[in-house]
Amino acid sequence: MKIAVLVKQVPDPNAIRYDRRLGDLVPGTPQATNEYDLYAVEAALRLKEQLGTGEVVVASVGPARETLNRCLAMGADRAVAIEGPSLPGDSLVTATVLAAWLRREAPDLIWAGQETSDAGTGNVGPQVAALLDIPLVSNVVGWEYRDGVLTLEREIEDGHQFQQVRPPALLCALSALDEPRLPTLRGIMEARRKPSDRISPADLGVSDDELAPVVSWEGLFVEEESATGVVLQDVDPDQAVEQLIAFLQERRLI
Amino acid sequence: MDFELTPEQIQVRDMVREFAQREVAPHIRDWDAKGEYHPEVFRKMGELGILGLPIPERYGGGGFDYVSLALACEELEAVDTFLRVVISVHVGLNSLTLLQWGTEEQKQRWLVPQARGEKLATFALTEPGAGSDAGNIQTRAVRDGDSYVLNGEKMWISLANTADHFLVFATLDPSQKHRGLAAFMLERGMEGLTTGSIHGKLGIRAGDTGWISMQNVRVPAENMIGEPGEGFKIAMSAIDQGRFTVAAGACGLIRACLEASIKYCHERQAFGQEIGRFQLVQQMIAKMVKGYETSRLLVFRAAELKNRGIRNTRETSLAKWVACDAAFEAANDAVQIHGAYGFSNEYPVERYLRNSRGAVIYEGTREIHQVLQAEYALGYRVDRPLRCPQPPAQAFEEQEARA
Numbered sequence: 001m002k003i004a005v006l007v008k009q010v011p012d013p014n015a016i017r018y019d020r021r022l023g024d025l026v027p028g029t030p031q032a033t034n035e036y037d038l039y040a041v042e043a044a045l046r047l048k049e050q051l052g053t054g055e056v057v058v059a060s061v062g063p064a065r066e067t068l069n070r071c072l073a074m075g076a077d078r079a080v081a082i083e084g085p086s087l088p089g090d091s092l093v094t095a096t097v098l099a100a101w102l103r104r105e106a107p108d109l110i111w112a113g114q115e116t117s118d119a120g121t122g123n124v125g126p127q128v129a130a131l132l133d134i135p136l137v138s139n140v141v142g143w144e145y146r147d148g149v150l151t152l153e154r155e156i157e158d159g160h161q162f163q164q165v166r167p168p169a170l171l172c173a174l175s176a177l178d179e180p181r182l183p184t185l186r187g188i189m190e191a192r193r194k195p196s197d198r199i200s201p202a203d204l205g206v207s208d209d210e211l212a213p214v215v216s217w218e219g220l221f222v223e224e225e226s227a228t229g230v231v232l233q234d235v236d237p238d239q240a241v242e243q244l245i246a247f248l249q250e251r252r253l254i
Numbered sequence: 255m256d257f258e259l260t261p262e263q264i265q266v267r268d269m270v271r272e273f274a275q276r277e278v279a280p281h282i283r284d285w286d287a288k289g290e291y292h293p294e295v296f297r298k299m300g301e302l303g304i305l306g307l308p309i310p311e312r313y314g315g316g317g318f319d320y321v322s323l324a325l326a327c328e329e330l331e332a333v334d335t336f337l338r339v340v341i342s343v344h345v346g347l348n349s350l351t352l353l354q355w356g357t358e359e360q361k362q363r364w365l366v367p368q369a370r371g372e373k374l375a376t377f378a379l380t381e382p383g384a385g386s387d388a389g390n391i392q393t394r395a396v397r398d399g400d401s402y403v404l405n406g407e408k409m410w411i412s413l414a415n416t417a418d419h420f421l422v423f424a425t426l427d428p429s430q431k432h433r434g435l436a437a438f439m440l441e442r443g444m445e446g447l448t449t450g451s452i453h454g455k456l457g458i459r460a461g462d463t464g465w466i467s468m469q470n471v472r473v474p475a476e477n478m479i480g481e482p483g484e485g486f487k488i489a490m491s492a493i494d495q496g497r498f499t500v501a502a503g504a505c506g507l508i509r510a511c512l513e514a515s516i517k518y519c520h521e522r523q524a525f526g527q528e529i530g531r532f533q534l535v536q537q538m539i540a541k542m543v544k545g546y547e548t549s550r551l552l553v554f555r556a557a558e559l560k561n562r563g564i565r566n567t568r569e570t571s572l573a574k575w576v577a578c579d580a581a582f583e584a585a586n587d588a589v590q591i592h593g594a595y596g597f598s599n600e601y602p603v604e605r606y607l608r609n610s611r612g613a614v615i616y617e618g619t620r621e622i623h624q625v626l627q628a629e630y631a632l633g634y635r636v637d638r639p640l641r642c643p644q645p646p647a648q649a650f651e652e653q654e655a656r657a
Contacts, residue, residue, distance in 0.1 A: 066264065
């Protein structure tokens with residue numbers, strides 16, 4: 001089975017600092033692999049391991065050398081970086097470029113992260129599925145593959161839902177899936193010898209018109225936070241204790 | 255000079271950082287407070303390949319260079335010193351010494367399983383009555399047929415209770431002092447070999463530090479590393495590697511102090527502003543930055559020499575002295591910046607201070623390094639070629655082979 005995984009390099013959520021004067025992130029903010037995407041890669045690798053054969057190809061739109069290297073070191077077989085001056089654009093541009101690449105690759109299954117930690121639209125997976133006209137299963141927290149059918153566990157608002165789908169399909173991963181493996185040193189060494197391509201939208205036959213964004217960014221700002229307290233008055237002491245404990249637990253202070 | 259890390263070096267750094275953050279950081283305060291030792295962490299390090307990082311692939315290692323080794327040590331000690339200590343003894347003092355001095359048969363027998371992380375190894379030179387004065391060790395090795403019989407005690411041995419393999423130094427002739435030493439590989443389970451723990455340590459409380467006792471331990475002659483009388487040279491070249499990992503780890507400890515202090519400087523208010531605004535606090539932050547950057551440059555210079563297989567005793571000693579002193583100062587200042595909170599284990603800086611102190615003593619005391627540097631400068635000390643020079647890193651070996 002050929003499995004494609006869509007990944008993105010994002011500003012490291014643990015190292016983000018905002019520059020008010022620039023109205024943007026501090027230049028040189030460290031980059032990281034989008035967390036959900038790592039769960040998607042892990043799921044793809046496990047499926048390949050279960051089948052004992054196949055290929056895992058990772059692709060990214062926009063600069064993502066470190067992220068693609070990491071995926072190769074985790075065990076992916078091949079990496080493709082799709083780069084161009086107009087990339088990354090909005091989510092539809094990204095999805096259009098990815099769909100063009102996926103039409104060429106014709107994978108049996110596509111994994112993606114549910115959303116990215118930078119833009120956070122959660123659009124790309126569904127848009128790609130729509131453009132390719134294949135089934136989409138989002139919010140995936142568990143999977144099982146048997147006899148050509150995937151049984152998927154989805155997280156929904158008030159519980160979990162199970163769906164079955166026969167590939168090809170696009171699956172969006174959440175972090176309740178198996179924890180992504182760390183690359184081993186052997187994996188890092190082997191990744192150097194694996195194929196890694198860099199292509200442009202033009203190579204995929206994507207026209208300039210298709211690369212024109214429909215969404216424009218006005219800027220980045222940080223919402224002012226004001227501290228709010230909770231005052232418990234005229235409450236039974238036992239209840240007050242329970243409420244205080246709940247308050248602290250909610251904020252992960254205890 | 256190229257100050258850019260390669261993509262592989264970045265990947266090694268990031269992987270080791272994630273491992274330490276994921277597996278150890280959430281627990282270390284508790285482990286340290288209880289003095290708990292968790293050897294299962296080493297199994298995971300072995301699975302990831304960290305325990306064989308600079309060993310060539312043909313001996314089961316990762317084949318990475320010494321800059322990568324330094325980055326790994328930095329990331330490990332940024333979380334806790336006990337993690338870096340494992341690299342110092344297993345990789346630096348033992349495995350790299352086998353790589354340099356061992357016969358092909360000895361490498362296949364001990365180095366390969368060590369590099370794969372299947373066996374843990376340590377180094378036993380220090381004794382209750384001999385630390386810096388290594389030529390004066392009292393452990394005796396007496397030839398008896400096709401084996402040697404070892405008797406003696408070793409002290410302050412990291413991984414004493416965990417290691418499977420021990421690189422032990424003993425004297426064949428005490429009257430010969432350092433010229434009478436020999437090195438032997440001992441294995442756990444040999445009759446007469448016992449180990450125990452040392453408790454009540456100031457720092458590295460999550461680590462295994464102990465003693466080794468040898469009572470009539472019969473060691474086959476083929477377990478001798480190098481030749482009779484070569485033990486001191488082997489020990490010193492081992493220490494060149496161990497010191498390097500200690501220096502690189504110290505950079506991680508300084509960085510941890512700096513990061514904790516910067517965070518606290520932004521959080522803590524005094525006299526109506528964050529304490530980072532006060533110049534005397536800034537002075538301490540600036541000293542940490544200076545210590546981190548200068549130490550790192552010295553470590554990377556030593557790494558480059560090691561990569562090329564060039565003798566680096568002087569440069570490694572300088573890196574170790576500067577980095578460990580800077581780490582101790584950084585930890586001391588980090589406690590000061592944290593004020594009374596720095597005095598409790600609510601914050602990690604008191605652990606950093608306790609952990610930083612040992613490295614000013616082990617792997618050459620601060621005083622030994624000052625003497626070394628002065629003697630080099632004065633021309634009293636010259637490094638002569640070794641029978642078995644330190645081999646270059648795998649990538650540089652390959653480069654040389656191509657040239």
